[in-house]
Amino acid sequence: MNHNWNFDAVWANPEALLAGAAGTLRIFTICLVLGLSLGLLVGLGRYSVRQWIYLPASAFVEFFRNTPVLVQILWFYFALPMLVPFEISPLMAAALGISLNSAAFSGEIFRGGIQSLERSQWEGAQALGMTDAQAMRRIILPQAIKRMLPALTNRAIEIFKMSTLASAVAYVELLQQGKLIASINYNPIEAYTVIALIFFAFLYPLVQATYVLERKLRQGD
Amino acid sequence: MTSDTALPLLRVTGLRKHFGRDEIIRGIDLDVAPGDRIAILGASGSGKSTLLRCLNFMERPTAGRIVLGGKVIGTERSGHDGKIEVSYSESELTRVRQRVGMVFQQFNLFPHMTALGNVMEGLRTVKGMARDAAAAKAQGQLARVGLEDKADVYPSRLSGGQKQRVAIARALAMEPELLLFDEPTSALDPELVGEVLRTIRTLAEEGRTMLLVTHEVGFAYHFANRVLFIADGVIHEQGSPDEVLKHPQQARTQAFLARHNEFQF
Numbered sequence: 001m002n003h004n005w006n007f008d009a010v011w012a013n014p015e016a017l018l019a020g021a022a023g024t025l026r027i028f029t030i031c032l033v034l035g036l037s038l039g040l041l042v043g044l045g046r047y048s049v050r051q052w053i054y055l056p057a058s059a060f061v062e063f064f065r066n067t068p069v070l071v072q073i074l075w076f077y078f079a080l081p082m083l084v085p086f087e088i089s090p091l092m093a094a095a096l097g098i099s100l101n102s103a104a105f106s107g108e109i110f111r112g113g114i115q116s117l118e119r120s121q122w123e124g125a126q127a128l129g130m131t132d133a134q135a136m137r138r139i140i141l142p143q144a145i146k147r148m149l150p151a152l153t154n155r156a157i158e159i160f161k162m163s164t165l166a167s168a169v170a171y172v173e174l175l176q177q178g179k180l181i182a183s184i185n186y187n188p189i190e191a192y193t194v195i196a197l198i199f200f201a202f203l204y205p206l207v208q209a210t211y212v213l214e215r216k217l218r219q220g221d
Numbered sequence: 222m223t224s225d226t227a228l229p230l231l232r233v234t235g236l237r238k239h240f241g242r243d244e245i246i247r248g249i250d251l252d253v254a255p256g257d258r259i260a261i262l263g264a265s266g267s268g269k270s271t272l273l274r275c276l277n278f279m280e281r282p283t284a285g286r287i288v289l290g291g292k293v294i295g296t297e298r299s300g301h302d303g304k305i306e307v308s309y310s311e312s313e314l315t316r317v318r319q320r321v322g323m324v325f326q327q328f329n330l331f332p333h334m335t336a337l338g339n340v341m342e343g344l345r346t347v348k349g350m351a352r353d354a355a356a357a358k359a360q361g362q363l364a365r366v367g368l369e370d371k372a373d374v375y376p377s378r379l380s381g382g383q384k385q386r387v388a389i390a391r392a393l394a395m396e397p398e399l400l401l402f403d404e405p406t407s408a409l410d411p412e413l414v415g416e417v418l419r420t421i422r423t424l425a426e427e428g429r430t431m432l433l434v435t436h437e438v439g440f441a442y443h444f445a446n447r448v449l450f451i452a453d454g455v456i457h458e459q460g461s462p463d464e465v466l467k468h469p470q471q472a473r474t475q476a477f478l479a480r481h482n483e484f485q486f
């Protein structure tokens with residue numbers, strides 16, 4: 001097996017790769033924001049003593065943790081439009097699937113983080129006259145997030161990688177563009193190598209940045 | 222004004238607290254007048270912490286009535302079997318806790334905030350003070366406990382005694398009418414106990430109203446104008462420090478004090 005590596009065809013069309021990168025970043029950002037904020041709500045919901053909050057939040061977590069993201073994306077793209085009176089774009093379907101799935105997983109991270117805080121922190125806040133909501137916002141969550149940071153970082157990286165699943169509904173992102181380049185030029189080796197390297201170039205600094213952040217946050221301890 | 226000062230700041234009647242089937246507080250009556258310094262002694266498990274925690278409603282009393290500044294806390298309703306049921310709203314309890322401060326054995330400082338941040342927190346979040354005003358006030362409170370130079374230090378870098386003094390400053394900043402101390406020196410190394418007791422003594426000299434649960438019998442003697450000895454969830458003996466600590470009448474009080482004095486010379 002002798003392969004003559006030739007990247008010319010990959011670089012010949014930089015706009016294709018740029019469009020892919022832009023698409024990946026767009027869906028990543030959407031899913032990160034939606035997934036984590038929805039996850040926070042779900043996590044708080046699973047911490048609630050009120051059954052009408054706790055039960056739906058738990059059902060949500062169990063459902064989305066126990067179905068594959070790819071199936072969810074395909075369902076939102078092909079099945080949901082038959083049930084609702086509006087069109088579902090590839091971005092909408094993929095973002096919904098990835099965000100809801102991430103919300104289910106990060107919800108569990110938030111719940112665990114909140115529960116890991118000692119009761120004495122709640123009591124210190126209460127004794128000053130704080131409401132439960134104020135104690136959560138000012139005392140519990142900031143400390144919990146610090147503890148959850150490694151797990152949340154992993155979630156963010158997972159979301160970045162999951163964005164490639166959007167190619168299943170032909171959303172324009174890096175993998176989708178790689179497939180396109182490979183099929184036009186018959187150069188899958190070069191095309192997918194470049195795509196992999198671009199992902200690495202995005203993710204490696206992201207991981208390094210979170211290490212720095214973690215170290216900074218730990219200064220107070 | 223004159224009739225005002227005669228009124229107790231806090232009046233507790235028939236206080237009971239159950240945890241499941243166990244009755245931990247079994248009927249306590251207590252009046253606290255403005256300026257009172259009450260030391261609470263008793264064996265481990267006798268219910269001292271539970272009593273204090275009922276007074277700022279960290280524990281909800283099972284029965285009884287707590288009147289603060291002439292006002293009954295909670296909304297009383299007579300239930301179907303004639304028993305009085307009390308319900309509390311969150312806003313009422315947060316207001317009560319601003320008036321009844323608490324200092325804990327384990328300090329309960331917020332580790333993600335500096336000493337100044339800890340003292341500012343209640344002023345900002347609960348009282349809604351502007352940042353500058355809260356910072357200035359918090360700085361003043363730190364100075365009162367002798368820690369003005371530790372404002373920017375995180376709790377993890379403070380000694381136990383310094384932590385407890387920050388916790389006292391944090392409670393004082395809210396200007397409570399009544400301060401509850403639950404064994405404030407029990408978690409400290411012996412050489413750090415003195416600085417915290419001195420801080421508490423200063424507060425006593427200012428005429429603050431305080432309830433102090435402590436095992437420091439000597440300090441209680443000098444600090445308090447009244448001493449309560451708690452056993453099995455009731456006030457077993459009470460009176461002046463001389464009466465209770467020097468001339469206890471009850472056998473259990475005598476035995477407790479004898480155990481505490483065993484290794485003194």
Ligand SMILES: Nc1ncnc2c1ncn2[C@@H]1O[C@H](COP(=O)(O)OP(=O)(O)OP(=O)(O)O)[C@@H](O)[C@H]1O
Pocket residue numbers: 240245263264265266267268269270271272
């Ligand atoms: N939240 C709770 N649930 C169940 N039991 C409790 C709870 N809090 C306290 N108790 C029980 O109530 C009893 C009295 O506890 P409390 O902490 O008031 O005693 P204490 O006099 O402060 O003792 P110590 O000197 O050891 O601090 C103990 O037997 C304890 O186990």
Ligand SMILES: [Mg+2]
Pocket residue numbers: 269270271403404
């Ligand atoms: Mg105790």
